[in-house]
Amino acid sequence: MKRLDHPSTAVDMALLEAVKSDDRLNAYHISLYTALLYYGKGIRQIPFHASRRKLMGFSRIKSGATYHKCLRELISYGYLDYHPSFHPQQGSRIVLTATTVPSDDDR
Template sequence: MDMQSSLKIVSGDILSRFLDKVSDDPRICIAHLGLFAVLLKKWSEQGGEETLKIFAAQAMVYAKISSSNTYHRLIRELNEYGYLVYEPSFYKRKASLIRFIMD
């Protein structure tokens, strides 16, 4: 099996587990789902390494989020709710770090 096929299987598994978990979580809205899907896509594009490096503007475009306040609220909530680990960089030229929780 090639690397790309393996990444598709792993990302599909992460997405499936995420959707199973959020189905019973009333705090999660469609915007959280869209952002999580975009982050997973970007993670796969970067080769599926342990940590995703991403700038807010990159994710916002794909997730159709126009406000940076909304983006930061959603990503912080996904972190607080235990769906991913978010390490903001606080520097414009340095990407934030995101790790998916795979349990």
Template sequence: MNNVHLFQLAGYIQRITSDNRVNTSHTSIYMALLACWQNQKYPGQFKISRKEVMRLSKIAAISTYHRCMKEMIQFGYFKYEPEYNSYKGSKVAFT
């Protein structure tokens, strides 16, 4: 784990302490996104797949995944560009 990873994680933790909308499912997805970001060497924008994020976050229900992703985007935790071709991957950028 490098400093940029720790900085992002610390910022998230600080932010959620005053955000009562965020629950454990949201946090689990955020941690999975951090892992994907780390695996891709911390680019400004990185690619994800629903299957991989669900596996890493231990979320089994697709509806929970979609609800939490939608809410986290609305809450301003990251930006998301969907890709409907599963071989290309959707794009995420932390805010």
């Protein structure tokens, strides 16, 4: 297996720790969030563009309804900001925002 030396590995781990500790998330959420980390290179607060097709393929989510439900919940839980794009080549604008698990007051 090829070793990846990625400069944002520490950020990836911090974000994954936040996701791991959140009991509201299931395997689909975690898979989609992992895809978002991959395409966003794990960098918080920097917008990136990704298409539904790429995110669904990477996360192995087959159903559009499941994808949109998980995306909507990740947004409402404060893990990301999402601005849809209707341009066929550009992809939607996404910003990873989570740094810690939201408190019980935020849930």
